[in-house]
Amino acid sequence: MLKKTKMKYKKRKLILVITGSPGVGKTTLAKYLSKILNCKVINEREFALENKLGKWNDEIKEVEIDIKKMEKKLNEKIKKENRLIIEGHTLCEAKINADVVILITLHPEILEYRLEARGYNYEKIMDNVFCEGIEYCKKHTFRNYPKDKIIEIESQRSFKNTKELVIIRLKEKGLI
Numbered sequence: 539m540l541k542k543t544k545m546k547y548k549k550r551k552l553i554l555v556i557t558g559s560p561g562v563g564k565t566t567l568a569k570y571l572s573k574i575l576n577c578k579v580i581n582e583r584e585f586a587l588e589n590k591l592g593k594w595n596d597e598i599k600e601v602e603i604d605i606k607k608m609e610k611k612l613n614e615k616i617k618k619e620n621r622l623i624i625e626g627h628t629l630c631e632a633k634i635n636a637d638v639v640i641l642i643t644l645h646p647e648i649l650e651y652r653l654e655a656r657g658y659n660y661e662k663i664m665d666n667v668f669c670e671g672i673e674y675c676k677k678h679t680f681r682n683y684p685k686d687k688i689i690e691i692e693s694q695r696s697f698k699n700t701k702e703l704v705i706i707r708l709k710e711k712g713l714i
């Protein structure tokens with residue numbers, strides 16, 4: 539019986555967006571949840587490049603995504619998919635037809651350490667730390683998505699603690 543219920547959950551349509559500033563742990567969480575929720579994962583940056591929705595900017599060493607075009611293309615894709623996780627920091631600026639949006643936040647000081655560990659240059663680290671400090675992603679997420687669909691998670695020092703928090707919130711929403 540329990541097995542049947544679990545199977546039902548795993549077949550039900552589920553479109554989940556994960557967003558938050560660069561380095562807060564979106565990809566790590568997406569990979570973990572893809573196994574638990576039986577979902578495919580799309581990374582916004584890869585999707586934008588594959589679909590020619592973005593250009594590599596050599597000056598800032600980043601892909602510049604045309605957000606409106608990406609939004610349109612992703613919303614088209616969602617119609618054809620059953621279970622999908624889409625992750626990326628510019629998704630906070632888009633309106634994706636998702637069932638749930640996980641917004642990850644992180645204390646700017648911890649974000650600074652994480653980005654340093656990645657070898658980012660000082661300017662890029664400060665840009666991202668500043669964005670997190672002014673809650674850029676959070677403000678845009680709450681502007682673009684219905685409040686009842688947003689799960690806000692403050693990233694913990696360990697991924698184990700973070701994922702436990704996420705699981706509790708997904709259970710509350712009846713998704714697992």
Ligand SMILES: Nc1ncnc2c1ncn2[C@@H]1O[C@H](COP(=O)(O)OP(=O)(O)OP(=O)(O)O)[C@@H](O)[C@H]1O
Nearest residue numbers: 559560561562563564565566693694695696697700
């Ligand atoms: N909850 C966590 N606690 C500690 N470290 C974490 C946590 N989540 C992720 N990390 C680590 O932080 C780093 C950044 O994680 P990740 O690549 O998932 O971030 P991201 O949000 O996808 O970044 P980007 O926006 O640049 O793609 C990785 O080294 C990862 O192992």
Ligand SMILES: [Mg+2]
Nearest residue numbers: 561564565566
């Ligand atoms: Mg990532």
